Amino acid sequence: xxxxxxxxxxxxxxxxxxxxxxxxxxxxxxxxxxxxxxxxxxxxxxxxxxxxxxxxxxxxxxxxxxxxxxxxxxxxxxxxxxxxxxxxxxxxxxxxxxxxxxxxxxxxxxxxxxxxxxxxxxxxxxxxxxxxxxxxxxxxxxxxxxxxxxxxxxxxxxxxxxxxxxxxxxxxxxxxxxxxxxxxxxxxxxxxxxxxxxxxxxxxxxxxxxxxxxxxxxxxxxxxxxxxxxxxxxxxxxxxxxxxxxxxxxxxxxxxxxxxxxxxxxxxxxxxxxxxxxxxxxxxxxxxxxxxxxxxxxxxxxxxxxxxxxxxxxxxxxxxxxxxxxxxxxxxxxxxxxxxxxxxxxxxxxxxxxxxxxxxxxxxxxxxxxxxxxxxxxxxxx
Numbered sequence: 461x462x463x464x465x466x467x468x469x470x471x472x473x474x475x476x477x478x479x480x481x482x483x484x485x486x487x488x489x490x491x492x493x494x495x496x497x498x499x500x501x502x503x504x505x506x507x508x509x510x511x512x513x514x515x516x517x518x519x520x521x522x523x524x525x526x527x528x529x530x531x532x533x534x535x536x537x538x539x540x541x542x543x544x545x546x547x548x549x550x551x552x553x554x555x556x557x558x559x560x561x562x563x564x565x566x567x568x569x570x571x572x573x574x575x576x577x578x579x580x581x582x583x584x585x586x587x588x589x590x591x592x593x594x595x596x597x598x599x600x601x602x603x604x605x606x607x608x609x610x611x612x613x614x615x616x617x618x619x620x621x622x623x624x625x626x627x628x629x630x631x632x633x634x635x636x637x638x639x640x641x642x643x644x645x646x647x648x649x650x651x652x653x654x655x656x657x658x659x660x661x662x663x664x665x666x667x668x669x670x671x672x673x674x675x676x677x678x679x680x681x682x683x684x685x686x687x688x689x690x691x692x693x694x695x696x697x698x699x700x701x702x703x704x705x706x707x708x709x710x711x712x713x714x715x716x717x718x719x720x721x722x723x724x725x726x727x728x729x730x731x732x733x734x735x736x737x738x739x740x741x742x743x744x745x746x747x748x749x750x751x752x753x754x755x756x757x758x759x760x761x762x763x764x765x766x767x768x769x770x771x772x773x774x775x776x777x778x779x780x781x782x783x784x785x786x787x788x789x790x791x792x793x794x795x796x797x798x799x800x801x802x803x804x805x806x807x808x809x810x811x812x813x814x815x816x817x818x819x820x821x822x823x824x825x826x827x828x829x830x831x832x833x834x835x836x837x838x839x840x841x842x
């Protein structure tokens with residue numbers, strides 16, 4: 461078994477100052493570590509979560525350590541995307557990928573036209589097979605999705621793979637799902653609808669696999685657990701520009717604000733989560749909320765002008781989940797603003813407050829996971 465790292469250390473997560481730097485607690489000291497993974501990973505990065513790191517030996521390194529993994533439910537998860545192609549190479553050449561046993565890696569980083577693909581495979585007949593490799597770190601209890609952030613580059617790769625397939629090339633996609641409990645895989649239509657719709661269109665043309673992997677704490681090469689299923693009927697039912705959303709803002713200071721016909725209302729400082737819905741043009745509704753407005757229509761427009769936007773999280777669905785979502789957020793919130801945003805339903809409120817950023821709160825992100833992914837288990841039949 462190939463060893464990827466000489467020394468693996470265990471630390472705990474403190475915070476993420478920027479996209480590629482993590483602040484960790486290691487042997488009682490606070491250290492900075494490089495994170496070679498551009499994903500948001502909001503569902504994984506919580507204070508106190510165990511991290512795996514290695515010494516950063518490159519002379520040009522700006523940190524002493526590099527993050528390679530994290531734990532979810534006592535299970536090691538690989539985060540180091542530097543080794544994605546090495547892992548794919550190993551799994552292909554050791555014949556561990558069902559359906560690809562006849563192929564071997566001929567070259568790495570193979571360029572065709574304006575795109576560079578991760579692997580070029582060949583077989584005994586000297587046929588060629590172009591493969592793009594992606595690492596998937598967005599999970600639920602039984603599912604996996606990719607990507608966890610918008611990727612126009614990834615969408616263009618899909619289109620190019622499909623175009624090359626039509627020109628006579630054999631092309632494919634290998635998704636390394638770093639979570640052996642994942643039973644199904646879907647493109648993340650909540651986060652990147654354009655990528656999901658492109659995937660839905662080109663998937664029948666490609667030879668692609670979503671492979672659930674099992675890692676150990678020493679991060680030698682993983683074992684293959686199984687292939688994830690592809691419940692494409694979910695995309696037909698759910699992957700549209702409509703549904704519900706969570707809009708998160710920060711109010712720096714206590715405010716008394718006049719909210720339309722509601723009159724003067726008091727808002728303590730802190731983070732606010734607003735639950736809304738849009739039967740069409742969900743992305744347009746979120747864009748509306750992100751802008752400060754002179755002409756105000758919804759209750760949220762009055763509060764938005766006083767707040768900093770943190771995030772807008774769409775939950776694309778054909779079902780009416782708005783009030784159920786509000787009740788779930790109410791259970792984990794620190795306070796609510798009674799009567800806000802709920803004039804057309806029987807809820808006490810659709811606006812809830814938290815003292816700390818909900819994006820870094822495990823209970824809040826569990827609500828997001830439940831409504832985006834875990835509820836799909838019932839629709840899939842798991």
